[in-house]
Amino acid sequence: MKTVRIWFKKQGAARYISHLDLSRCVSRAFHKAKIPLWYTQGFNPHAFLTFALPLSLGIRGERESMDIKLENDIPREKLIEDLNGALPDGIVVFDVTEPVMKPGQIAFASFEICLEPEDVAAGELAETIRALFSTPEIMVQKRSKSGTRTINLKPYLGRVQVREGNGKVGISAVLPAGSMENINPGLLLNAIETYLSCRFYSKIVRTNLFDAEMQEFR
Amino acid sequence: MMDQKLERLLAKVQKPGRYVGGELNSVVKDPKNVDVRFAFCFPDTYEVGMSHLGMKILYSLFNEHENIWCERVFAPWLDMEQQMRENGIPLYALESGDPVRDFDMIGFTLQYELSFTNVLNMLDLAGIPLKSKDRPGLTPVVTAGGPCACNPEPLADFIDLFFLGEGEEVDCEVIELYRECRKENCTKDEFLRRASQIRGVYVPSLYRVSYREDDHTIQSVEPLHGAPRTVQKRVMMDMDRSYYPDRFIVPYIEIVHDRAVEEIFRGCIRGCRFCQAGFLYRPLREKSVGTIDKQCRALCENTGYDEISLSSLSTSDYSKIEELLSRLLNWTEDEKVSVSLPSLRVDGFSNELMSKIKTVRRSGLTFAPEAGTQRLRDVINKNVTQEELLQTVNTAFGGGWDRVKLYFMLGLPTETMEDIEGIAELGQAVVDAYYANPHKKKGRSVHVTLSASAFVPKPFTPFQWEPQDTIEVMHEKQRHLLSCVRTHKIECNWHDADTSFLEGVFARGDRRLCAALEEAQKRGFKFEGWSDCFSLPKWMEVFRCCGIDPSFYANRKRSFEEVLPWDHLDYGIKKSFLIRECQKAYRACTTPNCREQCSACGAACYQGGICVENR
Secondary structure, X not given: OEEEEEEEEEOHHHHHOOHHHHHHHHHHHHHHOOOOEOEOOOOOOOEOEEEOOOOOOOOEEEEEEEEEXXXXXXXXXXXXXXXXXXXXOOEEEEEEXXXXXXXXXXXXXXXXXXXEEOOOXXXXXXXXXXXXXXXXXXXXXXXXXXXEEEEEOHHHHHHEEEEEEOOEEEEEEEEEOOOOOOOOOHHHHHXXXXXXXXXXXXXXXXXXXXXXXXXXXX | OOOHHHHHHHOOOXXXXXXXXXXXXXXXOOHHHOOEEEEEEEOOOHHHHOOOHXXXXXXXXXXXXXXXXXXXXXXXXXXXXXXXXXXXXXXXXXXXXXXXXHOOEEEEEOOXXXXXXXXXXXXXXXXXXXXXXXXXXXXXEEEEEOHHHHOOHHHOOOOOEEEOEOHHHHHHHHXXXXXXXXXXXXXXXHHHHHHOOOOOEEXXXXXXXXXXXXXXXXXXXXXXXXXXXXXXXXXXXXXXXXXXXXXOOEOOOOOOOOOEEEEOXXXXXXXXXXXXXXXXXXXXXEOOHHHHHHHHHHHHXXXXXXXXXXXXXXXXXXXXXXXXXXXXXXXXXXXXXXEEOOOOOHHHOOHHHHHHHOOOOOOOXXXXXXXXXXXXXXXXXXXXXXXXXXXXXXXXXXXXXXXXXXEEEEOOOOOOHHHHHHHHHHHHXXXXXXXXXXXXXXXXXXXXXXXEEEOOOOOOOOOOXXXXXXXXXXXXXXXXXXXXXXXXXXXXXEOOHHHHHHHHHHHOOOHHHHHHHHHHHHOOOOOOOOOOOOOHHHHHHHHHHOOOOHHHHHXXXXXXXXXXXXXXXXXXXXXXXXXXXHHHHHOOOOOXXXXXXXXXXXXXXXXXXXXXXXX
C-alpha cells in the first residue's frame, strides 16, 4: 500500500461541481481506469481518497491535489494517462508525486481574479478598488456553518495587488486557506460590489497552495 | 459550450452543474458534418431526466448515426428559468449550447402527465410557438413519445407527431423521412402526411374529433388525408438484437438513479388491472443471460459505475433470474460492483435470491401488495396472498433486514373502508412477524412503512372506464388508514390527493384540455409534480376560465360503449379483453399470468415473446 498525491486542474464545466460531486466523479474514474485503490476495512468499505483543500463552486483550480492509497505500485506516467482517459474533460491530471507535506499544513492559497466592469472603465475601477483596499475597515458578511458574521477584510489584504489592462482589472491575492482560517476570494468581490456598487463579470482561479511559511504545498 | 453570458447566470443559481454539459461520454459532433440536429427534451430537471433509461437508449442510438447529432435538453429549475428569461437566454441544448429553436427536430419524452405543462413551458422558453398550426415551416418539427403518448390528446394542438410504442426503430425511420423531405423541399403538411403512413406514428392534426351534443362525450374520430383509422404501436421483438448502449453519460452531479442500468426484459406477465405499463408494453420479451452479462460488463467498463441495477417491471419474473445472478456475481464481486434488484415481487423473494443480493450493500426492502385485503387484491389481479407476504418478510427478517416498506393504493375500484383497515392490519402482521422471528437481533426494532398512493385510472387498462375517487373521499380514506394504525413502528405516508386528481384529468383527457394547458402555461405553471409549484386552486381557476369541468375526466364512470379519446390508437390489447377483465374484477375473479396461461389479450398479434414461447 502506497500513498500518492495526484495533481490536477479543475476547469471548464468541472468548475461547477461541488466537492462531494467531485469526490464521486473521481472515484468512478479510478474504478473505470481499473486502478487498484486501497479500500477502507470498515463496515462499509470505500476507496481511500482525500482532497487537500476543497475548492468553492465556480472557481477554476490550477494546482489541486488529492491523496489516494494504491494497492500496488503503478508507474507515474501510466497512472496519469489512465486517469485522464477515464476522467471527464474538465478534470486534468498533470502530475503524481509522493506527498511531502500534510494537507493540514496548508495555510494560504493564491488567487488570480479577473474583473470585466460593465459600466466603468477598467482603469477607473482599478483605482477605486485600490482606494477601497487601503481604507482601514472593509466590513463584509461571512457565511459559515455556524451562521453569518461580519468581519473586517483589511487584515487579510497584505498580499493583494490590483492592476489593469485590456479593459479588465486583475487582482492577485494570497489569502488564508486551510483548516485554521479561510478567506474566500468571493468576499473581496462582495466588498467591491457593496462598497463601490458596481457591476462586473468575474473569473477566479486558484493558482497555488502554501504552508504557513509560504512554502509551496508539495 | 458555455459563453460568458451563461457563466454570469451560473454564478447566481443553485446546482449550476445541471446546466453546463461536458460530462463523460456526452457526444459532441461538428454541426457542419451532420444533416439532422435532434433536441431530446426531458420535461423535468436534469437529475430526474438523466436517470431515465429510455433517454439513454435513444440518445446513444441516434448518435450512432453519423448524420444525426442528438443533444439533451432539460427543464431549468425555477431560479435558472428566471435568470434565463431576465437575460434573454433561450432554452439551449447541453452539448453545443445552441438554442433549441434552431434544431431540426425536437423530441419530448412524456413519462408522466404532470410534466405536460413543462413541455409547453420549455417550448416557450425556447422561443418556439406553442401550437403546431403556428409553426408552418418544416423546422423545427416537434415530436413526442413515451408512455403518455398512449393518450396524447391533451397535447394534440402542440405536438406535430407522436411516436407510439418503442422508439428504437420508428424514430430513426421518421428522422430519415425528415431528411428526404427537406432535400425535396416538402412542406410540413406533406412531411406529416407521409410520416403518418409509418407504423407507430400518430399525427394528431390528421384526425378530426367531433363531440356529442347531449353528454359531451366523443362522437367520432375521423382520419383525414389518408391517415390510418387506427395507429398501431411499434415494438422491438428481438431483445437480444435490439439496440442497447454500451455507455451512459456519467453526470458530474448526483442524479436520482446514479448507477448503470441494464434492462433485462420488456413487458410483464402479470396483468395487474391497475397497471398501465403492464398492458402498454406487452408482450413480455426477455433478453438472454449472455446478452445481459455482456451489456453489464460494457456499461461498467465505460462508465466506472460500481452499481448495476437490473431493470424491468418485475425483476423476479425473469425466467432465469438465479442463473443470471450467478453469472453476474462471477465478476462483479472481484470488480467491486454491486448488483441491485428493484421491482421484486412479494412471491419472488427466495432465500437463494436473498443470499445473492445480500453480498451487496443492504438497504430497506420494498414490496407492493397494493391492496389490504385478499378480496381487493383479487379485484386488481395482484396475485399475491398474505401468507406469501408474511413468508417473504420472514425470509427477509431471517436474513437480517429490519426495515420494510409496503406500497398500497387507495381508491381502487370496489374498495370499502374494510379494505383500508386491511392495510393497517397487514402492516401489524408484518410487525408481529418480526417479533415472532427466533433469530431476531436483540435490541433491534422493526420499522414498517405503509406508503399509500391514490389510484388513478389509466388508458389501456381494465379500469379505464372507472371513476377516480374524489379528493374529499381520498382524504377520508387517508384519515381512516391513519386511525387504524396503533403502533409507532408503523409509519404511514401517502401521495398528495390533489396532484393525483390533476394526473387523472390529463391521463384520460381529450383535445379539449389543450386550451387548459395553454392557459396554464400563460399563467406560468410548471413542475406540477413538485410541491413547490403545484396549486390545485389555481388549476381549478384555469379550468373555470376555459369552461372545462375536470371531474368530467377524473370522476366520471364511462360506459363500455363510449368512444374513448384513445380508441383510435392500438397498443395490441383488444378492447373486448379489457372489458372482460373489468367484469372479472367486479366479481373478484383473478386471471392467470401469461406464463401460466394465455388470456388472449391480443398481444399475440406481434408474434413473439411470451406469446409464442412454450409454456
